[in-house]
Amino acid sequence: MENLTFHKNFQLNGVSFTSKEELLSFSKTINNSVFSFLSNWFNADDFVVVQTSGSTGKPKPIPLKKKHMVNSAEATGAFFNLKENTTALLCLSTDYIAGKMMLVRALALGWRLDVVEVVSNPLKGTDTVYDFSAMVPLQLRSSLGDIDKIKKLIVGGGVVGNDLIEAIQNKSTEIYATYGMTETITHIAVKKLNNVISNDSEKPHYKALPNVQLSQDNRNCLVINAPKVAEEKIITNDVIRLISDTEFEWLGRYDNVINSGGVKLHSEKIEEKLSKIISNRFFVTGINDKKLGEKLILIVEGEKNDVISNEVKNLLGLTKYEIPKAIYFVGKFIVTETKKIQRKETLDLLGLL
Numbered sequence: 001m002e003n004l005t006f007h008k009n010f011q012l013n014g015v016s017f018t019s020k021e022e023l024l025s026f027s028k029t030i031n032n033s034v035f036s037f038l039s040n041w042f043n044a045d046d047f048v049v050v051q052t053s054g055s056t057g058k059p060k061p062i063p064l065k066k067k068h069m070v071n072s073a074e075a076t077g078a079f080f081n082l083k084e085n086t087t088a089l090l091c092l093s094t095d096y097i098a099g100k101m102m103l104v105r106a107l108a109l110g111w112r113l114d115v116v117e118v119v120s121n122p123l124k125g126t127d128t129v130y131d132f133s134a135m136v137p138l139q140l141r142s143s144l145g146d147i148d149k150i151k152k153l154i155v156g157g158g159v160v161g162n163d164l165i166e167a168i169q170n171k172s173t174e175i176y177a178t179y180g181m182t183e184t185i186t187h188i189a190v191k192k193l194n195n196v197i198s199n200d201s202e203k204p205h206y207k208a209l210p211n212v213q214l215s216q217d218n219r220n221c222l223v224i225n226a227p228k229v230a231e232e233k234i235i236t237n238d239v240i241r242l243i244s245d246t247e248f249e250w251l252g253r254y255d256n257v258i259n260s261g262g263v264k265l266h267s268e269k270i271e272e273k274l275s276k277i278i279s280n281r282f283f284v285t286g287i288n289d290k291k292l293g294e295k296l297i298l299i300v301e302g303e304k305n306d307v308i309s310n311e312v313k314n315l316l317g318l319t320k321y322e323i324p325k326a327i328y329f330v331g332k333f334i335v336t337e338t339k340k341i342q343r344k345e346t347l348d349l350l351g352l353l
Contacts, residue, residue: 004041006020006107007110009084009110009111009112010106010107010111010112010113011112011113012027012030012106012115014112014114020042024039024042033094034115037100041066041103041104046067047064047065047066048064048066048069048100049064050064050182051095051096052182059337062182062183064182068185068229068230069104069185070104070108072104072185072186072228073109074109075211075229076105076187077105078210079190079210080132080152082132082152083110085110086109086110086112086132087111087112087114087131088102088105088111088112088113088114088130088131089113089114089123089128089133090102090106090115090116090133090134091119091122091133092118092135092136093118096182097185097186098134098156101185102134111132119139120139120142120143121139121143122139123146123147123149123150124143124146126146126149127149128149129149129151130150131150131151131152132150132151132152132153133152134153134154134155134156134178135154136156136157136158136339137160137164138339140153141164141167144167147175148172150173151173151174152174153174154177154178154187154190155175155176155177155178155193156178157338158339158340159268160177162275162276163276163279168193169195170194171194171195173194174192174194174195175192175194176191176193177190178190179191181234181236183230184226184230185229185230187209188212188224188226188229189207189208190209191205191206191207203249205248205249205250206247206248212225213225213245213246214242214244214247216240216242217235220239220240221237221239221240222236222239222240222248223236237255238250238254239251239252251268252268253268256285258284258286258294259286259293259294260286260293260294260295261291261293261321265286265321267284267285270284270296270318271283271284273315273317274312274318276317277312277315278300278308278311278312280300280301280302281300281333281341282300283298283299283341283343283346284297284298284299284324285297285343285347287347287352289325295325296322296323297324297325297326297327297328297352298312299329299346300327300328301329301331301332303331305329308327312324312327328350330346333346334349
């Protein structure tokens with residue numbers, strides 16, 4: 001794609017450019033990762049090789065078409081009404097797709113993009129107000145005192161816990177959870193997290209970006225038809241409640257469904273309830289059990305804590321099937337490079353596999 005260029009209004013850290021060579025030369029002063037991606041972006045290939053995060057399997061390199069990446073950028077711009085001269089903050093690593101796509105959006109749409117160091121509170125010490133940014137939940141949590149400096153924020157790379165959702169309700173920033181994966185070139189759907197009227201019968205749910213159609217297979221797992229970003233339909237392992245062909249409620253991973261005595265339990269839904277009382281990192285899972293087939297257990301990061309054990313047993317909102325049959329504590333979870341918990345490896349560490 002030798003003819004690939006960038007929007008005339010594009011700026012990087014306050015600097016405008018008249019040529020790719022000028023831009024590449026300047027990007028070296030930011031960091032090697034940004035320079036490396038831009039070098040690949042402007043080479044003759046029609047694809048970029050991207051590393052998956054490894055949260056649902058071993059990390060692997062996959063090729064993504066540059067045209068699909070531009071289409072994804074345009075869909076995000078259209079959905080959030082982010083036109084040329086949008087001010088944006090890149091505070092994620094450009095080693096992974098989420099960070100790379102912030103660069104692509106800025107290049108394709110003519111944004112003014114500031115790249116800062118990847119830290120827990122990237123807004124600390126700045127007075128700049130940004131139209132748009134993307135963060136992981138840890139950055140959002142650490143930036144609560146400064147988050148009003150961003151008008152629209154997408155959050156991905158992990159679950160946003162109930163306590164964090166409560167903490168953002170009165171913020172002026174429009175904050176959205178994202179649904180997507182490397183194969184879909186980041187998000188294909190988003191869900192508003194704050195300042196929404198909701199009740200148990202009508203919780204906020206995911207809405208698809210333009211040119212995305214949704215369905216489900218016989219496992220009730222999401223099937224994504226997004227020809228502008230992926231040539232084949234993508235069959236996921238995410239169990240959903242399909243509301244329409246552009247809206248869904250996410251229930252959990254098919255791999256994480258626990259069949260305990262014939263009752264199907266969704267790990268993520270139980271974790272959502274437990275997050276009200278557990279501040280440490282944790283997860284629930286099923287292990288083999290002679291009587292039940294699978295037994296629901298809770299794994300908590302940190303020292304053994306009897307208070308947690310007692311609170312879990314008495315937590316209102318848990319059905320009798322959702323109360324863990326055993327609780328284990330581990331000093332440190334095994335995580336991926338992007339800090340996502342590796343459940344199987346952590347269980348293996350505890351000798352539970």
